[in-house]
Amino acid sequence: MGRPSKALLDTERIGATALELVDTHGDFSVPQIAKRLGVQTGSVYHHVDGRAGIIELLRERVTAAIDPATLDLHPWDTALAAWARSYRAAFAAHPRTIPLLATSPVRAPDVLTQYERAVALLLGAGFPLDSVMAVLTALEDLILGSALDLAAPEAMWHPATDGPTPLLAQALAAIGPRRADAAFDLALTGFLAHCRGLLTGYTA
Template identity: 70%
Template sequence: MGRAPGPRTPLLDRERITTTALQLVDEQGDFTVPQIARRLGTQAGSLYHHVEGRDGIVELLRERVAAVIDPATLDLAPWDTALEAWARSYRAAFAAHPKAIPLLMTSPVRAPRVLEQYERAVTVLLDAGFAAAEVMPLLIALENLVLGSALDLAAPETMWELIARTPTPRLAEALAAVGGRRADRAFEVGLAGLMNHARAMLAAP
C-alpha cells in the first residue's frame, strides 16, 4: 500500500504562531490574527485552539523577545552590578526587535516567565535595602531608559539634518564631536546617571 498523503501544511503549534507573529511585527510593527492565519495557510479559527486570542499572542511575543535576556545577570553581586548587567542584556534583547516595543509596552505583562524575571529584579533591590515604595519607580525608570535606547539603536545614525536656512553652528559642532556609537554613548550616560541616583538613594539616612 502507498503511504497516506501528509497534511498540506505543517501542524499548528504555539511556536510557529509566535514566530509568524514576530515576523509580522518586525515587518510592520503589529499583527492581526487573520494575517498570521494566512501566512500559516490556515483559518483564523484554527489558531484559537492553540492561543488565547490576540492578547495571548502578545504575551507569547513578550516571552519570545525576553527569552534572550540573560537571567544570570540578576545573580551577580553587588546589586548595582546585577542591575547594570541586566539592563544591558534587556536592551540587547529588545534592540533585536525594536518594532515590538510599542506593542509590548502598552499592554499589561502577564507572561509567567517575564513576571518571574521582574520578581527576581525586585528581590535584588529589596535585598539591597531599598524601601518597597522605591523599587518600582526605579525599575520603571530603568526600563524607560533601556527601551528608549533600544529604539534609538534602530534609528538612523544621523538624526539631525542641518539646513542652510536655519543656522545651527553649535549643534553642528556638538554633532561633529560626538562621533560614532551615538546611541551607545547616550545609553551609558543615562545608565550611569540612574545608577548614581540609585546609590545615593540607598546611602541616604
C-alpha cells in the same frame, strides 16, 4: 492521505510568525498569522487567547534573549547594569515590538519570574518595598527608549553646513560613531548614581 507527522499549528509557530510580521510591518493581525501558516483564522484561536495571548508569545520570544544570570551578579548595581544592557540588546533586535509590549500588561510566567528576581535583588540591596517598582519602571523607560534609539538612523539631525545652527553641527561632528551607545551609557550611569544616593538615604 496520512496525518501530517508534525502539527500544522502550535504556539511556537504562532509566536514566530507574529514576530516576523511585527519586525516587518510593525504590527500583526490574527488573519495575517493564519494566512501565513496556511490555516483558518479560527484555528489560531484554538491555541491562544486572542490578540492579547499572541502579544504574550511575542514578549516571551523577545525577552528570552535577556540573560537572567546577570541578576545574580554582585553588588546590586553591577547586576542591574548588566541586566539593563542585556535587556536593551534583546529589544534592540526587535524594536518594533516595543510599542506593543510596553503598552500591554505582562502575564507571561517566565517574564514575571525575571521581574521577581529583579525585585528580590533590590529588596536585598535595601530598597524599601514601596520604591522598588518605581526603580524598575524608570530603568525600563531608559532601556526601551534607548533600544528605539539604536534602531534610529545614526544621524538624526541634519543641519545645513551654512545654516543658523552652527553649534549643533559642531556638536554632531564631535560625538562620532556610537551616539546611541554613548547616550545610553550616560543615562544608565546617572540613573544608577541617583539610585545609590536614594539607597544611602533609605539605609541611613
